[in-house]
Amino acid sequence: MANALIVYASRTGETENIANLIAEGIRIAGHSAQVKNANDIKSEKELSGPDALVLGSATYHGEMLPAMKKLLFMAEKADLAGKPGGSFGAFGWSGEAPGRIFDTMQHIFKMDMVSGPLTLKSSSLEGGIQMAQQYGRDLAARMPG
Numbered sequence: 001m002a003n004a005l006i007v008y009a010s011r012t013g014e015t016e017n018i019a020n021l022i023a024e025g026i027r028i029a030g031h032s033a034q035v036k037n038a039n040d041i042k043s044e045k046e047l048s049g050p051d052a053l054v055l056g057s058a059t060y061h062g063e064m065l066p067a068m069k070k071l072l073f074m075a076e077k078a079d080l081a082g083k084p085g086g087s088f089g090a091f092g093w094s095g096e097a098p099g100r101i102f103d104t105m106q107h108i109f110k111m112d113m114v115s116g117p118l119t120l121k122s123s124s125l126e127g128g129i130q131m132a133q134q135y136g137r138d139l140a141a142r143m144p145g
């Protein structure tokens, strides 16, 4: 069983909900998943331990939250090349954050990314629960046996 870490930055809890649903999808697929707030990650060692990493932030004023921006600079020092990765976030109308995170994970960290970021207006709308769980399953399919 491989282990995934899901880290979120969220102001009102929507992105946190999506993080928990992605974790459920990973567990349904038979792997273990832990969910953490970006504010609680204190060193890059916490990011380099897990077999897969999923990072998410809500979008505010066209940007990711500061805690996720800080975490991405920290993650640059963790050796993440080749590991399965994904990104996600809740949004209202433009939703830039998940795409920015995804691009950084792909181009700078050189991770093995699932196909595209997961952006949801709310986990409780229009099949959001299933989409987030499926994203977790898609990631799990890339995790080591």
Ligand SMILES: Cc1cc2nc3c(=O)[nH]c(=O)nc-3n(C[C@H](O)[C@H](O)[C@H](O)COP(=O)(O)O)c2cc1C
Residues within 6 Å of the ligand: 009, 010, 011, 012, 013, 014, 015, 016, 057, 058, 059, 060, 061, 062, 063, 090, 091, 092, 093, 094, 095, 096, 121
């Ligand atoms: C002050 C403010 C600014 C926002 N700016 C954006 C924005 O630029 N683009 C967007 O798509 N959503 C924007 N939103 C909507 C949030 O992304 C949305 O409410 C999201 O569900 C919040 O997720 P969270 O609960 O994880 O913080 C904004 C919301 C507020 C209150």
